[in-house]
Amino acid sequence: MAVLEPQRVEMNIWQRMLNIDRRILYLLLWLTMSAVMLFVRGQMPDVITSPVKDLYQTIENLPPDKMVILSSNWGPGTIGENRPQLEAILEHLIRRRLKFAVVSFFEPQLSIMSYRYTSQITEKHGYEYGKDWVHFGFVPSIELGIKGMNESFVEAIKRDYKNTPIDQIEMMKNFRSMVDVSLVVDITPSGTVGAWISFVRKGTLVGYCPTSVMAAEGYTYLKSKQLVGMLTGAKGAYEYELLLKTSGYASRLINTITASHLLIVAAILFGNFCLLMARLTRKGEEQHA
Amino acid sequence: MKAWYYIPHDPYLLWGFIIGAWVFSIAGFFGLQLLPTRARRPLVVGVTFVAGLIFALEFFLPTGIVKVGSIRLVQPENKNFLSPALEPIRNLVQIVVGLSLGLGVFSLLRLHTRNLLQRRVGWYNSLVLILCLVAMAVLAAWHQFGEKDIVQPPKWVENSYEILFTYTWSPLDATMFSMVAFYIFSAAYRAFRIRSIESSVLMFTAMIVMVGSVPFAYWLSESLHVPQEGFWQFLRLEIAKDWILKQLNAPAIRAIEFGVGIGGLAMALRLWLSLERGLGVGR
Numbered sequence: 004m005a006v007l008e009p010q011r012v013e014m015n016i017w018q019r020m021l022n023i024d025r026r027i028l029y030l031l032l033w034l035t036m037s038a039v040m041l042f043v044r045g046q047m048p049d050v051i052t053s054p055v056k057d058l059y060q061t062i063e064n065l066p067p068d069k070m071v072i073l074s075s076n077w078g079p080g081t082i083g084e085n086r087p088q089l090e091a092i093l094e095h096l097i098r099r100r101l102k103f104a105v106v107s108f109f110e111p112q113l114s115i116m117s118y119r120y121t122s123q124i125t126e127k128h129g130y131e132y133g134k135d136w137v138h139f140g141f142v143p144s145i146e147l148g149i150k151g152m153n154e155s156f157v158e159a160i161k162r163d164y165k166n167t168p169i170d171q172i173e174m175m176k177n178f179r180s181m182v183d184v185s186l187v188v189d190i191t192p193s194g195t196v197g198a199w200i201s202f203v204r205k206g207t208l209v210g211y212c213p214t215s216v217m218a219a220e221g222y223t224y225l226k227s228k229q230l231v232g233m234l235t236g237a238k239g240a241y242e243y244e245l246l247l248k249t250s251g252y253a254s255r256l257i258n259t260i261t262a263s264h265l266l267i268v269a270a271i272l273f274g275n276f277c278l279l280m281a282r283l284t285r286k287g288e289e290q291h292a
Numbered sequence: 293m294k295a296w297y298y299i300p301h302d303p304y305l306l307w308g309f310i311i312g313a314w315v316f317s318i319a320g321f322f323g324l325q326l327l328p329t330r331a332r333r334p335l336v337v338g339v340t341f342v343a344g345l346i347f348a349l350e351f352f353l354p355t356g357i358v359k360v361g362s363i364r365l366v367q368p369e370n371k372n373f374l375s376p377a378l379e380p381i382r383n384l385v386q387i388v389v390g391l392s393l394g395l396g397v398f399s400l401l402r403l404h405t406r407n408l409l410q411r412r413v414g415w416y417n418s419l420v421l422i423l424c425l426v427a428m429a430v431l432a433a434w435h436q437f438g439e440k441d442i443v444q445p446p447k448w449v450e451n452s453y454e455i456l457f458t459y460t461w462s463p464l465d466a467t468m469f470s471m472v473a474f475y476i477f478s479a480a481y482r483a484f485r486i487r488s489i490e491s492s493v494l495m496f497t498a499m500i501v502m503v504g505s506v507p508f509a510y511w512l513s514e515s516l517h518v519p520q521e522g523f524w525q526f527l528r529l530e531i532a533k534d535w536i537l538k539q540l541n542a543p544a545i546r547a548i549e550f551g552v553g554i555g556g557l558a559m560a561l562r563l564w565l566s567l568e569r570g571l572g573v574g575r
Binding site: 023025027028029031032033045047048049050052053077078079081082083112143144147148150152153154157164165166169178204215216219220222224225238241257260261263264265266267268270272273274275278 | 363387389439468476484502507541549
């Protein structure tokens with residue numbers, strides 16, 4: 004029985020570069036991001052985009068006698084993008100001494116995440132739970148939850164994250180329903196903002212903090228003024244920190260994000276350069292033969 | 293607005309209602325199983341239709357004071373006569389979500405317990421899954437009861453919960469998502485090739501949006517002294533990116549959303565009218 008010899012294909016340098024082992028690419032990305040994270044200090048100046056400015060200005064002009072709702076629906080998977088957004092918005096609300104409530108939809112563990120990170124920030128600034136802020140816990144259905152909150156927090160939410168009845172929380176004595184809410188900020192990696200826009204009562208403003216991949220959908224609502232502003236991923240949070248003149252979680256991430264974007268663009272350009280060179284070399288070899 | 297359904301306030305009566313509802317539901321469930329498909333179908337179709345109708349009417353019917361000819365219907369602002377039905381539906385949704393979670397856990401345990409007992413291939417994975425599931429469920433429930441001041445969990449429970457939730461589950465979930473960056477990098481190098489005019493346009497647009505989305509774009513434009521106003525401002529990558537997202541991307545997304553919306557409406561109608569197959573109402 005004849006044994007087939009594996010056919011050896013002679014590849015030039017460009018063809019070898021085109022077929023480079025993917026593990027080398029992974030290593031390159033990991034090394035670049037680690038090096039930037041460890042050794043690069045300071046940030047590049049940046050332009051503040053209009054959706055970020057608009058959300059900042061909206062919070063700046065909110066009436067002090069009304070509360071804000073933060074709809075926080077993110078988990079560890081998108082912590083790099085949604086946590087800086089949550090922290091930047093909280094920082095601004097606390098600076099303005101506005102009272103706020105946090106609520107999470109879909110999965111129970113999302114409420115654990117939002118409670119933890121909000122508690123960390125509020126404790127740092129001396130914001131007291133029950134007096135200055137409250138966590139509504141986990142609500143399974145977003146549409147029914149919003150419709151219920153339009154009418155009454157006591158009936159729709161019943162008990163907060165700590166199992167206290169809503170009507171026994173000091174802060175909630177002044178806030179009965181969405182009539183007392185000036186702004187909702189949806190911090191989310193999924194398409195929850197559509198439910199807020201569709202079902203929240205007329206007069207309550209809606210802001211949006213999506214992950215970068217979800218931001219493209221937000222522009223349609225910004226143009227129609229159904230959203231008052233938007234923070235696009237960690238970059239949006241970085242711009243917000245620039246407006247707040249603070250250096251938070253997003254400022255620590257922005258150099259790594261910049262490096263990864265530039266590396267991907269460089270990879271695209273280099274890949275195409277190799278393709279072009281491989282074609283030219285092959286054409287030259289054919290002509291020579 | 294006063295609820296049109298009866299709410300028992302006496303605790304004994306309330307427990308009687310809860311037990312009665314359980315008995316009725318279980319009897320109804322088994323009763324449905326005994327019925328032939330031909331008899332079951334109109335019942336399920338009818339319940340689906342009525343449930344959908346309540347939502348549709350509550351959303352579309354006018355609220356506040358309504359005048360129809362000589363009839364004057366006085367309703368509170370932002371409410372109509374069906375609005376009080378939403379609260380029990382909200383409660384029902386919470387119960388259904390809880391039950392579906394329980395059903396999922398039961399189904400998972402049944403499958404993996406069978407794998408374990410019959411020593412099927414990879415039975416040790418099933419063992420790990422069951423151990424993790426039980427440990428996480430017990431510790432998380434204990435911790436949550438502690439957070440709600442119902443019980444006072446011992447220190448080892450808090451520590452074990454922190455190890456499982458904060459130092460195991462959270463990093464694992466974050467790692468899963470962050471791996472996408474490595475795949476994107478590899479795919480960008482291999483797949484983004486200039487092979488046609490369309491792919492070239494796509495590639496250059498993607499590159500403008502990628503570079504325009506980071507502070508490097510602003511730094512580059514400032515270093516090259518590109519003007520911030522007038523026609524030449526479009527040479528600034530951050531402005532070009534904004535223009536692409538607002539003027540090109542937004543209309544395209546809106547068109548897609550219109551299509552998806554109309555498709556969703558058609559699908560919702562099919563489900564509401566039980567025209568969709570596989571709704572548990574037989575063939």
